[in-house]
Amino acid sequence: MKKIRAFAPASIGNVSLGFDVLGAALAPVDGTRLGDEVDIASADEFSLSCVGAFAHKLPGDADSNIVTKCYHYFCEQMVKQGLETSPVAMTLHKNLPIGSGLGSSASSIVAALAGLNSFFDSPFDEDTLLGMMGELEGQISGSIHYDNVAPCYQGGMTLMTGDTSPVTMSLPLVDHWYYTICYSGISVSTAAARDILPKQVDMATALTFGRQLGVFVHALHTGQHESAAKVMQDVIAEPYRKSLLPGFDDARAFCTNQGALAFGISGSGPTVFAVSDNLDSAQAIASYLDEHYIQNEDGFSHVCKIPAEGTLTSELSD
Structure with a gap:
């Protein structure tokens, strides 16, 4: 068989x-x-x-x-x-x-x-x-x-x-980047997370989105990893979707202070991710998120690579 x-x-x-x-x-x-x-x-x-x-x-x-x-x-x-x-x-x-x-x-x-x-x-x-x-x-x-x-x-x-x-x-992948992901345990439907977004964005936001994406792709191909990290900011969805995620702003503040290169929402959420350039920082972020971002017994975190x-x-x- x-x-x-x-x-x-x-x-x-x-x-x-x-x-x-x-x-x-x-x-x-x-x-x-x-x-x-x-x-x-x-x-x-x-x-x-x-x-x-x-x-x-x-x-x-x-x-x-x-x-x-x-x-x-x-x-x-x-x-x-x-x-x-x-x-x-x-x-x-x-x-x-x-x-x-x-x-x-x-x-x-x-x-x-x-x-x-x-x-x-x-x-x-x-x-x-x-x-x-x-x-x-x-x-x-x-x-x-x-x-x-x-x-x-x-x-x-x-x-x-x-x-x-x-x-x-x-x-191209950045070999020394670690992605700490944390699922809080609550559920956010993709359809609901899309419904909360505006149907149109203003000119300034559209220009920022295009510029960031262009810089990111170019920086990865040319090995300018610091430049790539600097533009990993969500100007389209995060300002609206973070209201669905309890503890998001506090988690961002801690991860940034811990040296995270970037912090954001994975897909529609509630999972968040932080990018670090060393394993110790990634693990410290995972420990914090385990204690402060997880909402129930279904939640978990992992330190990942791509x-x-x-x-x-x-x-x-x-």
């Missing part, structure tokens, strides 16, 4: 300065596998089971689960290509909290579609599969965007092109 497992890492959407156009994968330095996994096996009929720390937060009806929708959507695309499909039994290991700002839905989608693609001998290329992932993510968030699914699938830090091929471009690899698939033995 053929069995495939796909692991898709957590991710930071926006990375503060790149609203909807920047994203970065996450890998804790202690080796924790921070992300969702999907197992796929041959079966007589389709089924989905859910396990893991946050499985109890999912809809009880398997038909409503995004992984089920991924399977049916994948099969539809296979049929359009004149390719055969077969029933599978899928198991979602739901390790990421829902509405956390860590790309939870993206991780489930990417693991499901990457796993199905591997199970059926890779009928779709990377760009096609990314397009499918964006389509499914859009069904949850209300609009198609790739700032979580792209880095989750491809790894690294990705810049969205706004095109269909290539969907993204990879940006991995060059994203989703990993492997064949399981019986």
